[in-house]
Amino acid sequence: MIDRSIMDSCASWSSSSPSSSETLLGLLLRSKLSPRSCGSGEYAHELLRECAARELNAFLWISLIAVTAYLVGKVVRLARLWIGGSRIPGPPSSSFYGHCKLISRGNLVDVLSILHEKYGAVVKLWLGPTQLLVSMKDEGLVKEMLSKAExxxxxxxxxxxxxxxxSSLxxxxxxxxxxxxELLEAELNKRLHEKAGVVSTKVVDSIMEKMRLLMAKGSVDSNVLSQHMAFTVLGATVFGEAFLGWSEVTAYEELLMSISKDAYFWASYNVTPFWRREFWRYQGMCTKLKYLTQKFVQLCEKNYERCCHLDEKPKIDPTVGSSLAWSPALMPDNLVSKELNSQFNPSEEPFANIxxxxxxxxxxxxxxxxxxxxxLASNQELQDQIYSEIVTARRLSQKEDYLHLDxxxxxxxxxxxxxxxxxxxPxxxxxxxxxxxxLKSGTTIPAGAVIVVPVQLVQMEGLSWKSDSSEFNPHRFLSRAEKGSLSAQLSGAAEDGVSKKSSNVLDDRRNHAAYLPFxxxxRxxxxxxxxxxxxxxxxASMLEHYKVRLKQGCEGDLKPAHSKRALERLPSLEIVFVKRNI
Ligand code: HEM
Known part of the structure; x- marks a missing residue:
């Protein structure tokens, strides 16, 4: 039986509150107290009501306990964050919102650089009452943290x-x-050992063709060409080479690049901004990209089935590029097919990882x-040295289309x-x-804190890079080989200039504690x-046939913009390809 006093208080509450009559509890209680319930023959009805009231009571109690436990958990976590944060050196929080207002996207690295100079290798910064940022600069600590924080x-x-x-990536x-x-890594690394290499001749040819087309205007925008090269390599790897011949490949590239410009901006809203028209435009682009991805995969599947199962020569479909229509076995060698065959999590969308x-x-x-x-364009001497390597490698190559990258x-x-x-x-x-x-040093970073490594600071100020750390010097990754290189041994020309250069060996960059671009x-x-x-x-394929130069008049523009502490991206410039006389 429900406690009488609870019932009484509920009854008086139910009669005083008009809205309570709408709730199930209100209905049940009202009917329990109504004179009709005192009538005979309603025992079963009464029992049912009591049962419902009990269950409702239990449900309310459980909900109350769960919400309280959740809130207590939050408070405990917050208290641990505050206590843990107070033990890490850093500036005290100046206001309720912490240092959030001092920091913009552009100057965070500068702010961290100044703080590291003042407080040491590990620094905390409150970005709000519940947001603790911990920055690390010491090489050893950074690597330990990156191994442990998953x-x-x-x-x-x-x-x-x-x-x-x-998705699940x-x-x-x-x-x-x-x-x-693990699956993706294994698949990508498998290609390193394949004879055709990670980038096939077909992909290289397609890029060179595009480069020649762009050069028809006299020069090429370095950003436009780089974007196209990256897209071609990734597209061929993920979807297979047929992707390059697909009639909608250019639309796909434009769409992907437009999405990439805005993706982080829209995600930075705590509440998705459904009220903004631009957001829906962005969502429209995302939906179109999904549709195009699905369309291409379905075309490949159809084509593959036709080739393999019906033993029929595929017809050229005018909506599809010719290379796609004639490619005999599209599906097995690309990442898409592996991806579709191995869905670990049923809730993930099929093309999200791709x-x-x-x-x-x-x-x-x-x-x-x-x-x-x-x-390269601003360093002709470096280009010449690399070209010497390419000539040596070509001499050693057995096949025309295969270069000894080693x-x-x-x-x-x-x-x-x-x-x-x-x-x-950054x-x-x-x-x-x-x-x-x-961490081994005794530092404890509380759960939930945002841990960052200002990569540029570590890679430019790290002890392992010596005094010229802010200079471009690829030779820092080379050291002299004791017995000379493979090429020097094979060519038997240990004394000429080329073989002396090639007797350098590449340092394994994993030996550098402060090498973190990847x-x-x-993770x-x-x-x-x-x-x-x-x-x-x-x-290698490009430099074998062309010299890269900056367009005349652009030489002075090649200065990376320096902020106080960190380098910013190099500007996009016009470059020119000059054919070599081979
Ligand atoms: C120049 C090219 C690239 C750079 C500089 C780069 C850099 C990075 C960096 C800095 C991370 C985060 C690492 C960390 O937190 O320790 C990352 C993660 C990742 N990268 Fe790349 N990446 C490049 C190209 C690629 C390519 C071509 C692929 C695949 C085909 C790829 C696949 C991934 C994946 C799957 C992750 C996520 C790992 C995770 O969250 O667990 N990356 N990359």
């Missing part, structure tokens, strides 16, 4: 989810992405290609050094969502080996 900030997951739907929680990361990889891969790879172009140590060093000086993102960010992070540890970039080999192949 989660990412929720905004990363929100960006990808808003644009491409639920680029999500904050490590457990949710671990399997998919579009996520295209998005991240294109943005980061394009920016690295752009930097390399400008480094011999091109200076080319690899140029890629490493470009990535070091201008990493894709901050590496991690967090430990559920547990405090204990991150490090549990490090899974595409780094693939992308470095891919870019080496592309640049």
């Amino acid at each position: 989660d990412k900030l929720p905004i990363v997951g929100r960006t990808f989810q808003l644009a491409f739907g639920r 680029f999500m904050p929680c490590f457990d949710k992405v671990q399997k998919r990361r 579009m996520g990889v295209m998005f991240h891969g294109c943005l980061t790879t394009a920016s690295l290609i752009g930097d390399i172009f400008l480094r 011999e091109m140590v200076l080319l690899f060093a140029t890629i490493y050094e470009s990535a070091r000086l201008l990493p894709a993102s 901050l590496l960010q991690r967090c430990s969502l559920n547990a405090d992070l204990h 991150g490090y540890g549990t 490090a970039c899974v595409g780094q080996k693939f992308v470095i080999h891919g870019l080496a192949t592309l640049f």
Whole structure:
């Protein structure tokens, strides 16, 4: 029986409050107290009502306990964050909103640089009453943290989810992405060992063709070409080479690039801004990209089935590029088919991972290609040295379309050094969502704190880079080989200039504690080996036939804008390709 006093108080409440008559509880109580209930023959009805009232009571109690437990948990977490944060050195919070107002996107690295000088290798900064940012600069600590802190900030997951739907890559929680990361990494690394290399001759030819087309105007915008190169390499890897011949490939590229410009902006809203028209325009672009992705995959599947099962020569469909229509086995060798065959999480959308990889891969790879172009264009001596490597490698190559990349140590060093000086993102960010992070030095970072590494500071001020750390010097990644290089041994020309240069060996950049353009540890970039080999192949093929120059008059513009502490991106410039007389 429900306690009488509770019933009485409920009854008086029910009669005094008009809205209570609308609730189930109000209805039940009213009917219990009405004179009709005293009539005979309503025992079963009464029992039912009592049961319902009991259940409702229990439900309310459980809800109350759950909400209280949730709030207590939040308060405990907050208290731990405050206590943990107070033990980390850093400026005291000046207002309720912390230092949030002092910081804009552009000057965060500058602010952190000043704070590190004042407070040491680990610095805290309150960005609000519930947001603690911890920045780390010490090389050893950074690597330890990156190995231990497995989660990412929720905004990363929100960006990808808003644009491409639920996926199992680029999500904050490590457990949710671990399997998919491993699969993708294994698939990408498998290509390193394939004879055709990570970037096939067909892909290189397609890029060279585009470059010649763009050159018809006299010069090429370095950003436009870099973006196209990155998109072509990623597109061919993810969807297969047929993608390059698809009639809608240009629309796909434009759409992806437009989405990438706005993706982080829309994800930065705490409440999705449904009321803004521009947001719906952005969502429209995302939907169109999903539709195009699905359309291409379905075309491939149809084509594949026709070829394999019906044993019929595929017809050329005018809506599809010719290379797609005639390619005999499209599905087995691309990432899409692997992706569709291995859905770990039923709630994820089928193409979300694919579009996520295209998005991240294109943005980061394009920016690295752009930097390399400008480094090469402004350094003719470096280009000549790399060209010597290419000539040696070509001499050693058995087949016309295959170059010994292993011999091109200076080319690899140029890629490493470009990535070091201008990493894709100025901050590496991690967090430990559920547990405090204990570091060997005794520092404890409370769960939920945003942990960042100002990559540019670590890579430019780190002890491992010596005094010329802000200079572009690819030779820092080279050291002399004891016995000479493979090319020197094979050519038997140990005394000439070329073989002396090629007797350099490439340092494993993992030996550098402060090399972080691809991150490090549990959430490090899974595409780094693939992308470095891919870019080496592309640049080797390009530089073998062309010299890269800055357009006349642009030479003076090649100064990266310096903020007080950190380098910003190189500007986009017009470059010119001059054919070599081979
Ligand atoms: C120049 C090109 C690239 C750069 C500079 C780059 C850089 C990065 C960085 C800094 C991270 C975060 C690492 C960390 O937090 O420790 C990352 C993550 C990742 N990268 Fe890349 N990346 C590049 C290209 C690629 C490509 C081509 C692919 C795939 C084809 C790829 C796949 C991934 C994936 C899947 C992650 C997410 C890892 C995770 O959240 O667990 N990346 N990348």
